[in-house]
Structures are given as C-alpha cells and as structure tokens.
Amino acid sequence: MTGTATLETQSLNMSFGSVPIINDVTFTLRPGERRALIGPNGAGKTTFVNLLTGRLHPSSGSVLLNGHDITEVGEARRIRMGIGRTFQITSLFPKLTVRENVFLAVAECEGIASRLFRSAFHHGAQVARVDELVHRVGLGDVANTQAQFLPYGRQRLLEIAIALALRPKILLLDEPAAGIPTAESHVILDIIATLPKEIAVLLIDHDMDLVFRFAQQISVLVQGSILVEGAPRDIAADPRVREVYLGDSKHGLPAAA
Amino acid sequence: MTTIPAPPVAVIAAPSGLARLLQLVPWFVVAGLPLVLPGYEPLAMQVFVMILFALSLDLLVGYAGIVTLGHAGLFGMGAYTAGILSVHGVTDPIVTALAAMVVAALTGLVFGAAMLRTKGLTLLMLTMAAAFLLYEIANKATGLTGGEDGLQGVSFTPVLGLFAFDFRGKTAFFYSLVALFLVFTFVRILINSPFGWSLRGIRENDARMVAIGCPILQRRVVAYVISAALAGLAGALQAQTTQFVALHSLSFELSGNILIMLILGGSGRLYGAFVGVPAFMFAQDLLAKQDPANWFLGQGIILIAMVMLAPGGMLGIAERAMAAIKRRLS
Ligand SMILES: Nc1ncnc2c1ncn2[C@@H]1O[C@H](COP(=O)(O)OP(=O)(O)OP(=O)(O)O)[C@@H](O)[C@H]1O
Ligand SMILES: [Mg+2]
Numbered sequence: 001m002t003g004t005a006t007l008e009t010q011s012l013n014m015s016f017g018s019v020p021i022i023n024d025v026t027f028t029l030r031p032g033e034r035r036a037l038i039g040p041n042g043a044g045k046t047t048f049v050n051l052l053t054g055r056l057h058p059s060s061g062s063v064l065l066n067g068h069d070i071t072e073v074g075e076a077r078r079i080r081m082g083i084g085r086t087f088q089i090t091s092l093f094p095k096l097t098v099r100e101n102v103f104l105a106v107a108e109c110e111g112i113a114s115r116l117f118r119s120a121f122h123h124g125a126q127v128a129r130v131d132e133l134v135h136r137v138g139l140g141d142v143a144n145t146q147a148q149f150l151p152y153g154r155q156r157l158l159e160i161a162i163a164l165a166l167r168p169k170i171l172l173l174d175e176p177a178a179g180i181p182t183a184e185s186h187v188i189l190d191i192i193a194t195l196p197k198e199i200a201v202l203l204i205d206h207d208m209d210l211v212f213r214f215a216q217q218i219s220v221l222v223q224g225s226i227l228v229e230g231a232p233r234d235i236a237a238d239p240r241v242r243e244v245y246l247g248d249s250k251h252g253l254p255a256a257a
Numbered sequence: 258m259t260t261i262p263a264p265p266v267a268v269i270a271a272p273s274g275l276a277r278l279l280q281l282v283p284w285f286v287v288a289g290l291p292l293v294l295p296g297y298e299p300l301a302m303q304v305f306v307m308i309l310f311a312l313s314l315d316l317l318v319g320y321a322g323i324v325t326l327g328h329a330g331l332f333g334m335g336a337y338t339a340g341i342l343s344v345h346g347v348t349d350p351i352v353t354a355l356a357a358m359v360v361a362a363l364t365g366l367v368f369g370a371a372m373l374r375t376k377g378l379t380l381l382m383l384t385m386a387a388a389f390l391l392y393e394i395a396n397k398a399t400g401l402t403g404g405e406d407g408l409q410g411v412s413f414t415p416v417l418g419l420f421a422f423d424f425r426g427k428t429a430f431f432y433s434l435v436a437l438f439l440v441f442t443f444v445r446i447l448i449n450s451p452f453g454w455s456l457r458g459i460r461e462n463d464a465r466m467v468a469i470g471c472p473i474l475q476r477r478v479v480a481y482v483i484s485a486a487l488a489g490l491a492g493a494l495q496a497q498t499t500q501f502v503a504l505h506s507l508s509f510e511l512s513g514n515i516l517i518m519l520i521l522g523g524s525g526r527l528y529g530a531f532v533g534v535p536a537f538m539f540a541q542d543l544l545a546k547q548d549p550a551n552w553f554l555g556q557g558i559i560l561i562a563m564v565m566l567a568p569g570g571m572l573g574i575a576e577r578a579m580a581a582i583k584r585r586l587s
Pocket of ligand 2: 174
C-alpha cells in the first residue's frame with residue numbers, strides 16, 4: 001500500500017432529524033496538503049469530520065478515498081485504511097496509563113492486537129514505537145501515569161499521540177490546541193512538522209494565529225456549506241469571510257495582507 | 258450495570274524469576290491440604306470448580322466489560338455435554354471435558370455473535386434470556402437430560418487411565434486443582450497479551466477503540482467464546498467430580514451467584530475469584546443451613562454493601578488499605 005491518499009466528498013448532505021447540518025459539501029484533501037477547516041461555532045466542522053471517518057452517515061452524497069467510494073465502509077475499517085483523527089472532546093482510556101493508551105493504538109495499527117499468547121510488553125518493536133510516540137508529544141515524564149490524572153492540556157497531547165500511532169495517511173485534527181495554553185500551542189505545529197511530508201493534514205481550530213501559521217490552504221465552512229476555499233492570504237482578505245467573523249475579536253482574523 | 262469500576266492498572270513489569278517461583282507457593286500449599294485436613298476434599302473441589310467458573314466470568318466482566326447474567330447457561334452446557342456423553346458410553350474425563358469446552362464455545366459463538374452488538378442493560382437482558390432458553394430446553398428434553406430429576410448414572414473412567422475417581426474425592430481434588438491451575442495460567446497470559454489489553458480498551462472506551470480501527474464486535478465475540486469454553490470446562494468438572502448433573506447448573510440462580518462471588522472478591526483483578534468464591538461459600542454455609550430466607554437477605558446485603566461501599570470487592574478494600582498503610586509509612 002502506498003503512503004499517500006486523497007480524501008474527497010461529493011455533494012455530501014447530513015441532517016440531525018429535520019435540521020440540515022451539512023449542505024452539499026464537495027471537498028478534496030490531497031496528499032501532503034496542510035489544510036485548515038475554519039468556521040463559526042456550530043458550523044458543522046466536527047460533524048463533517050465524523051462523516052469523513054464514518055462515525056456518522058450522510059443522508060446523501062459520497063465519501064471517496066483514492067477515488068473509491070467508501071461511504072458504506074464502517075468507521076474501524078476506514079481508520080485501518082489510513083484515516084486518523086483526534087476528537088474535539090477528548091476521548092481516551094482514562095484508567096490506562098499514557099503508554100497503555102498509545103500501545104492500544106500501535107497494536108491495532110501493526111496488526112498484533114488479536115495476539116493471545118505473548119505479553120503485550122514483550123513486543124519489543126511495538127513498545128519502542130510507543131515510547132518514541134510518547135516522547136514525541138512530550139509526555140515522557142508521565143508515561144506511566146493514568147490518563148485520567150493528566151491535566152487537560154496534556155490529555156490533548158495524548159489524543160494526538162494515539163492518532164499518530166495509527167500511521168495515518170490522512171490526519172484530521174479537531175481543535176487539537178483547545179485546552180492547551182496559547183503560548184504553548186506551537187507544540188501542535190512542532191508535532192505536525194515531524195510528520196512525513198506526504199501525509200495530508202486537516203486542522204480545525206478557532207485560533208486564527210495557529211491556523212494561519214499552519215495552513216497552506218483554508219476551507220471556510222459556514223452553516224454547513226463551504227463558503228470559500230483558498231490560500232490563507234486570499235481567505236484573510238475575502239470580504240465574505242471577514243463578514244462572518246466581524247466583531248468576533250476572540251476569533252479575529254489577522255489583518256489582510 | 259457496565260459501571261463496575263475497573264481496578265487501578267499497575268505499571269507493567271515482567272515479574273522476576275524468583276517472584277514467579279514464589280507465586281507457585283500457594284498452589285503447593287493447597288495441594289498439601291489433604292494431608293492436614295483429610296475429609297475436606299469434596300468441599301475443596303467444589304470451591305476449585307467455582308473459582309474456575311468465576312475466572313471465566315472475570316474475563317468478561319472484569320476485562321472486556323461484558324456483564325452477563327447468563328453465564329450458567331455455558332457452565333450447564335459443559336456439564337450436560339460431559340454428563341450425556343458419559344451416559345452414552347464416552348467416559349474418558351479428558352475427552353469429555355474437551356468436548357464440553359467445544360460445545361460451550363460453540364454455544365458462546367452463536368449467542369455471542371447475536372448479542373454482543375448490544376451493551377449495557379440490553380445485553381444483560383439478552384444474556385439472561387439466552388440462559389433461560391437453554392434451561393427450558395434442558396427441562397423439557399427429559400429423555401436426554403433427565404429433566405428436573407437431573408442426569409443420573411454419570412460416571413467416568415480413571416483420569417489418564419491411572420487415577421480412578423474414589424469415594425473420598427482425592428482424585429477429584431487433584432484433578433480439579435490441576436485444571437484450575439492450568440486455566441488460571443492461561444487466563445493470566447491472556448489478560449497480559451495485546452488481545453487482553455484491547456479488551457480493557459473496549460471496557461474503558463469502546464467508541465474510541467473503534468476510532469483506532471479495532472473490530473470491537475469480533476474482539477468481544479472472541480472473548481466471549483474463550484470465556485464460554487472455560488465455563489464449559491468448569492461445568493464438565495462439576496459433572497465429573499460429583500457424578501451428577503442437576504438442572505441447577507443452567508439456572509439463573511447460579512448465574513447470579515457466580516456474578517456475586519466475583520464482585521464480592523473484586524472483578525478485573527484475576528485474584529478476585531480466589532477470594533470471592535470461598536468467602537461466599539463460607540457465608541452460604543453459615544447462613545443458608547440455619548434459614549434459607551436469611552441467606553437470601555444476606556445475599557442482598559452483601560451485594561448492596563459491595564456496590565455501595567466497596568466497588569472493588571474485598572481485593573479493592575485490601576488495595577486501599579495497603580495504599581493507606583504505605584502513605585502512613587512514607
Ligand atoms: N448529536 C447531535 N444531535 C443534534 N444536533 C447536533 C448533534 N451534534 C451536533 N449537532 C448540531 O449540529 C451543528 C453542527 O455541530 P458541530 O459540532 O459539527 O459544529 P462545529 O463546527 O464543530 O462547532 P464547534 O466549533 O463549536 O466545535 C450544531 O448546530 C449542533 O448543535
Ligand atoms: Mg467542533
């Protein structure tokens with residue numbers, strides 16, 4: 001299997017009950033891309049990620065991976081096909097340690113998770129990968145601490161380590177920096193910088209400073225529809241985008257370049 | 258019901274060779290008991306069989322987070338398989354025990370594949386319903402099972418052709434002790450394997466397991482089938498050591514009791530079964546003989562006390578006491 005993948009949606013629609021949440025979204029994420037998905041609260045960003053990973057099912061439209069329709073493929077299989085993600089609302093194994101959390105993901109990714117007869121921690125190569133990942137996200141000092149006892153910001157980092165453990169070809173990061181002090185949010189970018197170039201990364205965040213430092217391309221989602229897509233410079237200058245964010249000082253866009 | 262708290266997970270470290278040898282000591286002590294306390298073999302082997310049964314349940318309740326009120330269904334399938342085979346001339350204990358494991362595992366596969374898409378209360382009800390179904394089938398199929406009278410005329414040839422089941426229960430004592438040791442060793446290896454860890458992951462956060470690519474239904478079914486095979490073995494041992502199979506072996510009462518025994522000892526700790534089963538059987542012996550009604554009350558009180566005050570069971574209490582002592586000393 002090659003290391004790259006293109007993820008697309010075609011005319012994707014989804015509603016909760018009778019409330020439309022995602023409207024006719026056609027979207028492409030190419031290998032190696034560093035794309036941000038921004039939009040106001042409730043725009044449907046998380047819902048969109050859930051449609052991409054198969055956690056939610058669209059009412060119409062399709063999701064394609066390398067041109068193959070995967071709309072009917074279940075979530076676990078899509079993950080194994082290389083679509084990794086983090087959760088906006090931290091989702092960990094609270095009573096397991098940091099290493100054990102990461103081990104579960106490494107074990108699934110490397111196909112050893114259904115082995116019955118050899119101690120988990122005698123799988124040297126996998127354990128070495130676990131420790132490498134734990135250190136890469138800066139959790140080496142709490143490697144043997146239960147996830148539930150980590151401060152929230154560090155739980156966010158563990159969330160990322162779990163996603164990286166899956167060797168994703170496509171990485172979907174849903175507000176990874178939320179809960180990490182702004183001054184430290186650069187660690188997210190540092191971690192992304194360690195990834196192979198050909199991995200596609202989609203970053204959702206409200207921190208425009210982070211978004212503009214990260215993104216080569218930006219998609220703006222408003223009320224479930226793609227309002228505009230383009231290079232950061234063009235997005236910052238776009239009057240429609242500025243209107244959406246107008247008066248919202250917290251999420252303020254940088255001055256148009 | 259899926260909220261039976263998990264034990265704190267210790268930092269994994271392979272035990273040293275000496276530690277491993279020391280872990281064998283209790284087994285030799287128990288094996289020596291008939292010398293000191295002759296006459297208690299029949300009681301002891303009952304305890305061994307129930308511990309083995311509770312261990313099989315711990316794999317589900319304590320590790321995979323699958324709480325079942327129908328585990329006796331699988332125990333009973335094993336007991337009846339061994340019993341019915343022996344009545345029809347297949348009397349080798351090992352062969353019938355293996356057959357019992359296979360039948361129980363297949364039963365587990367069929368019910369597990371059907372039930373394990375659900376969880377929580379729904380799953381609990383389904384496990385109960387499945388066991389009721391088996392109970393009623395055994396109750397009606399009197400030609401095969403003896404119905405309410407139980408299966409008579411069960412007997413087995415000597416173990417390995419060497420050790421005949423004797424009146425005083427010596428053979429049965431060692432036979433069930435060895436089986437328990439093998440199963441304990443197997444379960445311990447299993448829970449430390451990647452598979453065992455993935456079960457803990459499913460117990461802790463099944464949605465997250467899906468999102469790391471785990472086929473959780475398949476994983477849960479495998480756990481259920483393994484547990485079923487072990488429960489079936491416990492049933493077969495019961496049939497072989499008592500030379501009788503009662504309808505009770507499939508009953509809701511047994512399903513409930515084994516769950517209480519496990520929770521009493523502490524689930525998800527591997528050793529909970531070893532503590533909870535003797536404690537429960539001791540209490541039962543003390544209270545039930547005098548007044549069965551009192552015993553039901555006692556059972557209720559045990560369960561409420563455990564759930565409200567000591568969710569980790571007796572081992573949980575011991576763990577907290579040790580932690581408190583450590584804090585005092587340091
Ligand atoms: N399970 C659900 N049932 C009903 N409505 C939902 C559900 N989940 C989300 N919604 C609604 O769908 C809309 C989009 O939610 P979503 O979480 O995708 O937005 P978002 O862009 O990720 O917002 P945020 O920036 O706050 O994370 C919101 O109006 C939300 O109220
Ligand atoms: Mg969101």
